[in-house]
Amino acid sequence: MANEQPHRVALYWAPRPESALWQAGCQWLGRDAATGKLLPQPAIDGITTEVFEALTAEPRRYGWHATLKPPFRLREGTGLLDLDQAVQTLAGQFKAGTLPALRVEPLGNFLALRPQGTPVAANALAAACVEALQPLSRPLSAEDLQRRRRAPLTPHQDALLQRWGYPWVFDEFRFHCSLTGPLDGLDAGSREALMQAAxxxxxxxPPEPLNSIAIFIEPTPGADFQLHRHLGLST
Structure with missing residues (x-):
């Protein structure tokens, strides 16, 4: 296998493709990142197909997941084989477990699936992914920094961005699976309809296992993210 270098890579928690949660999430977003197939989305009373498609466009591109280490570019001279090896080593240092029950709730200005209670093991795994894989990460360009700073950041978040390439890591991290993009302009009735449908x-x-790290790749700039592989945690 060639040590290819896609445009970007990301480390996610993602249900296994055969699981009920993977199927439910992919159908909600309208795309299966394991197969690349587009899927018919559910009909929601009071929300048109076009509006729902637009509301889910952002998470659909990234695939059904919860972020552990957000998308980053690999350093020059490194590729997927290097990433696979590093993630396999890291995964072997963590014991498999179970996530708290996941429930639908607002998170900022979007809708997400969130754990009920503190997901201690998932938070620790995310922190380790950010830190351990940083040596493989290419530093952000000035353009990347400017793009990330379009969102209002606190001084602490900006410091995390400069050090780790993303502002919402470590103490700023919130484990979640995005169900929508921003809900700006959506009236209260439509928001409630979305909440009820989700x-x-x-x-x-049922509760999901926390038993692997999923590697997703963005093959070329702007392409949909694809599931590359799951690497299992220690049992």
Missing amino acids: GHRFNHL
Whole structure:
């Protein structure tokens, strides 16, 4: 296998493709990142197909997941083989477990699937992914920094951005699976309809295992992210 270097890579928690949560999440977003297939999205009363497609466009591109280490570019001279080896080593240092139950709730100005209670093991795994894989990460360009700073950042968040390439890591990290992009301009009734539809789809699903790190890749700039592989945690 060639040691290829895609445009960007990311480390996620993602359900296994055969799981009920993976199927539910992919159908909600309208794309399966394991197969690359577009999927018909659910119909939601009071929200048109076009509006729902637009509301889910951002998370659809990134694939159904919760971020552990956000998308980054690999350093010159490194590729997927190097990343696979580093993630495999890291994964072997963590014991597999179970996430707290995931439920639908607002997070800032979007809708997300969030753990009920503090996901201690997931937070620790995310912090380790950010820190341990940073040596493989290419420093942000001035353009990247400017783009990230379009969102209002505190001085602490800006310091995290400069050091780790992303402002929402470590104490700023919030484990979540994004269900929508920003809900700006959506009226209260439509927001409630989204909440109810998402809750009906996701809130009854059983707790999920935390037993692997998923590597996703963005093959070329602006392309949809694809599931590359799962690397299992220690048992």
